[in-house]
Amino acid sequence: MDGLFRGARETARSLWVMFRAGLAPFPRLDEGLRSLVAVRKYGPFVGAVRHAARRNGDAVALADELGELTFQQLEQRSNALTRAWQGRGIAAGTVIAALCRDHRGLVVVMLAAGKLGARLVLLNTGFAKPQLADVVAREQVSALVHDQEFTELLDAVDPGVERYLAWVDEETPAETTVTTLDELIASTEDTAVPAPRRPGGFVLLTSGTTGTPKGAPRERTSALSSAQFLDRIPLRAGESTCLAAPIFHGTGLSQFVLAFALGCKVVLSRRFDPENTLRLVAEHRCSTLVVVPTMLQRIIDLGPDMLARHDTSRLRIVFAAGSAVSPDLCRRTAEAFGDVLYNLYGSTEVAVATVARPEELRKAPGTAGRPPVSCRVRLHDDNGKRITEPEAVGRVFVGSGLSFSGYTDGRSKEIIDGLLSTGDVGHFDADGLLFIDGRDDDMIVSGGENVFPLEVENLLADRQDVLEAAVLGVPDEEFGQRLKAFLVAAPGARVDPDEVREYVKANLARYKVPREVVLIDRLPRNATGKLLRRELLAGTAT
Known part of the structure; x- marks a missing residue:
């Protein structure tokens, strides 16, 4: 009975959150029903674009280096690509992979895959050849869409995998043997296509910093799940979002899909550059900037004079996720932009766990915040016993409607009482705010004492003479x-x-003092900013 009451309460709260953001068009219930039907037939991403194209097709959906596209243009281009692929035998159940930077070509592929009922694997543009070949083989990819710059990476991929070009660099000769998406789209009619028997889905990949990346499917989810992002982050319909985080990453994908559902214009750039990002925010009058923490660090590091050259006065939200935001970066962001930083804690597997709002980050810099509506976060010890007392460190377990059901290779994460392990350890303070102390496998035992390196890392990052x-x-x-x-x-x-x-030594316990301090030119990171620990320990970053 308690579970039913909690479920009803969460549903009511989710609906209110969606209405407040402009996602639930009350009192236009007819529009709401049409939107739900589209999402049910095509999935949340395709359904959102179809509904937006029908309601206000002339509204700008995205802007990239090639200009702007409306929702109607995206709908028509993806219809044409869907029909072209159907004519080539790509159908429901086919696995397609995309090795693309953020641009219109990737977006059209995402839409066409959904309309086909295909599974789309979003490949990390930072993968090396062996990782790429392993993932394509394991996920049983039949067709691979890529940008021209990644052609050489495909040498190790099975030649039987069909290939298509999404982006051709102007400064290099055009491919003569690989068909481009533009050629397919131009040669096929763009009328609406029938809904697939089952909507397509995405496969996100883990970072692969400790081995071959694992596939985490993102199948159909409840429309109410969007409330998890809207509950503690004031995203609103009809605004502009600058998406700096890559779409292949869970942060970028979730915010891209949600922005389209809200009818927002999304501003894309194929390569991240901190000053260009500020220019795009100013030029498109963006209210939201989506980043991973290393991107935010590089933007803040531009300094006050450079930041002042660009009008970011409309920026209400800096949405950061993907790794921890240090206390130092929280404070510096507030100094540069005001109280606009929203830090989401989650993972590829669990999606959303908690969100820290600006007032919480001001009060407790570095906190991961609190769970939004319909999310549950608990701590358990090594024996599975729940930890409830403040400041006690435990393993973090999360439950949400967006959590995955297992990796594509059949493996999964540990589950306790229906909640999924994040692989992190953390604690709640007396006010109920969550803090992440590090990865479960990062903890070391030094001289009999348990030590989490992240605490020392944050202390050092706070120094004026330390960049990273x-x-x-x-x-x-x-x-x-x-x-x-x-x-x-x-x-x-x-x-x-x-x-x-x-x-x-002056700030922490004696056993937390590093025995070695090594100065290097840069920290090795992957395309989403995660630290490549093996490279660092191997001495390749000098």
């Missing part, structure tokens, strides 16, 4: 394990390793 910091556990003959810090000095600064160790 990474702290890892390494083997130690005497203590079992010890901490090793890698620091990137701020421009013009000189960092003294001995002074850094004394600084940590």
Whole structure:
């Protein structure tokens, strides 16, 4: 009975959240029903575009380096691509992969795959050849769409996989053997296509920082799930969103789909550049900027003079997700843009866990915030017992309607009471705010003491002379394990390793002091900004 009451309460609250954002068009119930029918037939992404094209097809849907496209133009181009692929034998159940940067070609592929009822694997543009070949083979990809710049990466892919070009670089000769999407679209009629028996879905890939990336399917979800993003983040219909985070990443994909559902214009750029991002925000009068934390760091590092050159006065939301936002970056963002930072904590597997709002980040910089509507977050110890007391560290488990049901290879994450492990450890403070202390497998035991490197990392990142910091556990003959810090000095600064160790000793317990402090030029990261720990420990980042 309690479960039914909680479910009804969450449904009512979700509907209110959606109405407040402009996603539920009350009192136009007819429009709401049409939208729900479209989503049911085609899935949330295709359904949103079809509904927007019908209601206001002339509204601008996206802007990229080639200009603007309306919702109606996107609908017609994806209809044509769907028909062209059907004529080539690509049908429901086919697995298509996309190795593309953010541009209109990728968006049309996403729509066409949904209309076919196909599964679309979104490939990380930072993959190396072996990773790419392994994923394409494991996911049983039949057709691969790619940008021309990635042609050489496909050498190791089975030649039997069909290939299509989504983007041709002007400065290089056009391909003569690979068909372009534009050729397919131009040669096929663009009238509406029948709905598939079952909507297509996306497969997101884990970062692969510890091995071959795993596939995490994103199948159909309830329309109410969008309330998880809207509950604690004031996104609104009809605005403009600058999407700096890549679409192949869970952060970029979720916010891209939601922006289209809200009828917003989405501004895309094929390559991230911090100053160009500010220019796009100003030019398109964007109210929302979607980033991963390393992108935000690079924007803030431009400095006050550069930031002041671009009009970002309409920016109400800086949406950051994908990795932890350090306390230092929280404070610097507030100084640069005001109280606009919303930090979402989640993962490829669980999607949404918590959201930290600006007032919470101001009060407790670095917090992951609180769960939004219909999300549950609990802590459990190593024996599965629930942890409820404040400040006690435990493994983080999350339940939401967006959580995945298992990897494409059949494996899954640990589940307790219906909640999925994130692989992180954290604690709640006395006010109920969640803090992430690190990865479960990052914890080291040094001289009998449990140490989470993230605490030391955040302390070091807060120093004026440090641009970036990474702290890892390494083997130690005497203590079992010890901490090793890698620091990137701020421009013009000189960092003294001995002074850094004394600084940590003065602020944290003695056993948390890194035995080694190494200065490097940059931290190795993948395309979504996650630290490549193996490269760092192997000494390739010097």
